[in-house]
Amino acid sequence: MKYYIIIGSSSQSENESEEFYMKELMIFEGHEVEVLELKGQVLFNPYHVGMCLDLSESAVKMAISKMNSKQAIKLTNFKVKDIDFRRLHNTGENFLTESGVYKLVFKSRKPNAEKFTDWIADEVLPAIRKTGSYEMPKKKQSSEDRTEIMMMNARSRMAQTYMKLAQVDTLSSTYKNVLVSKASEVLAGEPIIPLPAIEQKKAYSAKDIGIMFGISANKVGRIANQHRLKTAPFGEYRRDKSQHSAHECDTWVYFDTVIPEFERILGIEVA
Known part of the structure; x- marks a missing residue:
């Protein structure tokens, strides 16, 4: 079963588009991921993301059901009629925003889930936002480009530090949930996993x-x-x-x- 990254414009002919898709096929550890840019927003096929993270289809569905409109968006054939994209299911299909991808990452127990977030932050998103496809720009990077990439790398490293701390066995579940929440906020740039309600208790040494x-x-x-x-x-x-x-x-x-x-x-x- 093949999954293609669909990138292109409505001005391409059918043959040109097919050739372009094959040329721009992007793979993460053997899994091909479907991605599109719609009105300046990068969207990901949630089930392809789930396969990269070793999440079952039912686990992905459950996660999507708990996401808000900033994390998961339902696309219909009408919404994608002006771009060169495959035909969707008649009832529409859910796609993940960047925030939704990061939220799904935190559902995964795969040891290298962090590597997937690095791939998204360091390769996929910068390339799409600069060129509209996964082909890295030929021109020399500007100082602004380099600064943006450095900032994304720094956020990724900080989030990884939070997640590693959350794995410490001796920490309370409340503290672990706080760390996971902060990691998701650092990656997505906005709160996507609510902080747990913390009851203030007097503590004694x-x-x-x-x-x-x-x-x-x-x-x-x-x-x-x-x-x-x-x-x-x-x-x-x-x-x-x-x-x-x-x-x-x-x-x-x-x-x-x-x-x-x-x-x-x-x-x-x-x-």
């Missing part, structure tokens, strides 16, 4: 708990480990600056819910 009960912070940690108190809902890991270096580290903080547990274990009541 092991030293704080130790002061309450007249014991050392180390003993607090030992008791917490012995009685499995370093679990929700007694606290969570948070990213904080290390006391011994300039690096950040994951530090466990306790919530009010842990105090009655220490009172029970130590036989001491605190005010």
Whole structure:
């Protein structure tokens, strides 16, 4: 089964268009992706993107159902009648915007999903926006072109850093969702995955708990480990600056819910 990247104009003859499509066929790791530019907006076939990301057709459909109009657009034959494009299904077909592509990327568990975002940001979009096709411009890049590409590369690297942090096992699910949301915002240039609602809870360090009960912070940690108190809902890991270096580290903080547990274990009541 072949998927073609459809690029061209209505002024081309049928034979010229077919030859042009074959010449401009773009492949990501063996998968051909259908892309078109309509009224200045680059749109992607969601199921071809899904194949690149190892997502099933049902997973892609589910993701599209949760996207807004800035992320997924339904095209009909009437909307594409003025461009040289294949005939669409009678009821129309959904296509992804750049934001929609990035949102779909975050649904993938494929190890090299980041490589796909690099391909989109570094090769596909700059080429289409400069020339209307995937053929890179022959002329020397202007300083503005180079600056734009450098900025896109920087956004991609920053988003990758957020996503790598989100894979840290010790982080709370809330913190992971925050990092994923920020990564998508950096890539797309706008918020596309809402930040989770964060309940503000008072947090205590092991030293704080130790002061309450007249014991050392180390003993607090030992008791917490012995009685499995370093679990929700007694606290969570948070990213904080290390006391011994300039690096950040994951530090466990306790919530009010842990105090009655220490009172029970130590036989001491605190005010």
